[in-house]
Amino acid sequence: MDVEFIRHKFEDSYDGVLTKTKFKLGVRHLQMLYMFVCSLVLGMLRGSNGIGVLAIADYTRKNDTYVPIHNWDMRIQGTVLSSFLFGYALILVPAELYLKQVVDKLILTAVLLINGGVAAAMPTIVNKGGWVAVCNAQFLMGMTQACLTPVNLKLISNWLPPGEREIFGFIIQGAILLGTIISLPISGLLTESRLSWELVFYSQAMMTLSMAVIWGLLTASSPERHQAIGDTEKEFIRESLAGYRQKKLQRPWQRILQTKQFWALAVAHSAANVLFVFFLFEIPAFLQSLQLSIRICSWQAALPFAAMWMVHAMTAPAVELIYRFGYINYLFDVKYFRKIINGLGSCGIIIGLTILPSLVSNWNHLGVIVLIGTLGLVGLQFSGFLENHKDMTQNYPGTLMVMTSAVASVTGALVPLVSGLVIGDDVTNLSRWRVVFMSLAGFCVVCCVVYSMFASSSRQPWDGTIKQKFGYSNDATNLELEELSETKIKNRCFEADTVV
CATH class of the missing domain: 1.20.1250.20 (MFS general substrate transporter like domains)
Incomplete structure (x- = not known):
């Protein structure tokens, strides 16, 4: 939630051989466009939440709207907004650890559907359930939105060759902050309508649910599952990833x-x-x-x-x-x-x-x-x-x-x-x-x-033992030259000194 648009730079280390090709635009970039819009929509939902809650208690509009205005002081408003953030914080680490192991676009579809459904029900929850029910709804929204970044990173690694990941990762994760910036003035403008704060949440729901349908119908979890991608682009992505592997490291928590x-x-x-x-x-x-x-x-x-x-x-x-x-x-x-x-x-x-x-x-x-x-x-x-x-x-x-x-x-x-x-x-x-x-x-x-x-x-x-490689390894050809760890280097230096 805070600085997620930077996090794409900090994936755990990879090694291997990267290959260059002249292949440029393709279906994979259309997939990135859909991911950008999904992140933008969810970022707009985050940014408009605070304005929506503020408008719920705006007594200056009490006689100027079709919707009820509730007597929520800053203590209640703060509790409601903190519920979203606590839900986000609770799921952040589990989502980062486990969702990257799952290769399925349905996770992002579920995130969009849950957030859209809760936003659509929010006026009823506010008017019938009170602020306690709203806290529960916001907590659920925060929990699901914590899944966005790890799912995005996993989909990027499935679809893009290594040379394209950094720029598209920055753009897609940056869409979250861009959505926040866009949604603040728009949601403020919506609160001046006769539907006031309810229109803010209904707008959230329409955007998010619409994007859930588009994402579910027009995208795929990987190039192999996409029906519109050509064999040439599939082969290009496959060859680009052939010599690129992630290191299997035990994390020293x-x-x-x-x-x-x-x-x-x-x-x-x-x-x-x-x-x-x-x-x-x-x-x-x-x-x-x-x-x-x-x-x-x-x-x-x-x-x-x-x-x-x-x-x-x-x-x-x-x-x-x-x-x-x-x-x-x-x-x-x-x-x-x-x-x-x-x-x-x-x-x-x-x-x-x-x-x-x-x-x-x-x-x-x-x-x-x-x-x-x-x-x-x-x-x-x-x-x-x-x-x-x-x-x-x-x-x-x-x-x-x-x-x-x-x-x-x-x-x-x-x-x-x-x-x-x-x-x-x-x-x-x-x-x-x-x-x-x-x-x-x-x-x-x-x-x-x-x-x-x-x-x-x-x-x-x-951070572990620093390894110095003399040569390279390539999964495609199984060629591997000598790899020496610091310990081996020290032992050989010691042997050489002993001989002298």
């Missing part, structure tokens, strides 16, 4: 959990996710407390997410180029590079969170700019702690990302709940909002200090 470097990375990830969740679910409520309409709130809440995505897209290539080519060595030790990048982003975020409550009395373009810049700097942090995953391990970057994501997801799920308890039933109380902002800024300070003190850019001991 316990050893990773016992290291302070992992927890430092998880803390930095948690800070970014807490900010993401706060801006997605709490900032619209904060803006509404300034007597702004939900339509305006949703537009202003969408801009920081667009800025975050753009900042990361612009800074990540430059930061990675500087890091890989070692230009930074002229200024300071490269092992501090990630920490400095993360620290720069944290400083700006902390300043922004500190001054935002002071701009409430005269909220204008300056307030919006500070809002945009504060979350936009999270995009800069992605070039720090997120890339640190690959620095620490070559064999388990995907596993490490899943573990830090799990910690970050649990932490982020607490944000609406805690914010709701602090704000309570007085959403216009500026002093309570100031407590929330200052607490969030303090949390970011602690996370930045912990990451700066204990994080590492060095490859970790639990």
Whole structure:
């Protein structure tokens, strides 16, 4: 939920021989288009949830809609939104571990159907079952949406040759955030209709159920099962994957959990996710407390997410180029590079969170700019702690990302709940909002200090024995030259010294 659009970079290591070919466009790219739209739709559902819940309690529309307005204070709203996030956090690790073993498009079909069905039933659940029933429904939606990323990654590995996976993985996973950005202003606009919040959920249902039908009828789990793909493209994909295999590695879960470097990375990830969740679910409520309409709130809440995505897209290539080519060595030790990048982003975020409550009395373009810049700097942090995953391990970057994501997801799920308890039933109380902002800024300070003190850019001991290959292996021809581990190399060096 937080930074999933980056996770495609962190699959556990592969080895083998990659082959190049002139074969370009094909049915596999149409499959990627459908996957992009599925991710976009589910991202829109996530983004519009907060606006829908906010509109349920919008008493300014009490006499202006066909639908009932419910007396939900911030405590109830926070509990409802946290239910979705807790469901997501609960299933995140099991989904990553087990769904990649299943090669079936029906999993994604089920995710779309469940989310669409629950969204269609949400007005009835709200009006008849109350907020407790809504919490259960949101929990179910969160659990199913946690399955999206691992299913996408598995389908990408089934359909695409290795050389195409990175770019399409980035596009498909990026569609989740793009859907969130698009859905915020659209859902705010829908709440101004006579159907108000019910139209938001009905729109979710129509999009998701329609996409479930399209996905179920027009796609396949693999090229071999697709009826429209030609033999030439099938052979191209088969040959591309012939010499490409995933390493069979035993994941060192316990050893990773016992290291302070992992927890430092998880803390930095948690800070970014807490900010993401706060801006997605709490900032619209904060803006509404300034007597702004939900339509305006949703537009202003969408801009920081667009800025975050753009900042990361612009800074990540430059930061990675500087890091890989070692230009930074002229200024300071490269092992501090990630920490400095993360620290720069944290400083700006902390300043922004500190001054935002002071701009409430005269909220204008300056307030919006500070809002945009504060979350936009999270995009800069992605070039720090997120890339640190690959620095620490070559064999388990995907596993490490899943573990830090799990910690970050649990932490982020607490944000609406805690914010709701602090704000309570007085959403216009500026002093309570100031407590929330200052607490969030303090949390970011602690996370930045912990990451700066204990994080590492060095490859970790639990990453396994480093093997040096003299030659290559190719599954297609079963050719394999000598492979020497560090232990064997040391033994041979010792024997040579003894002979001398």
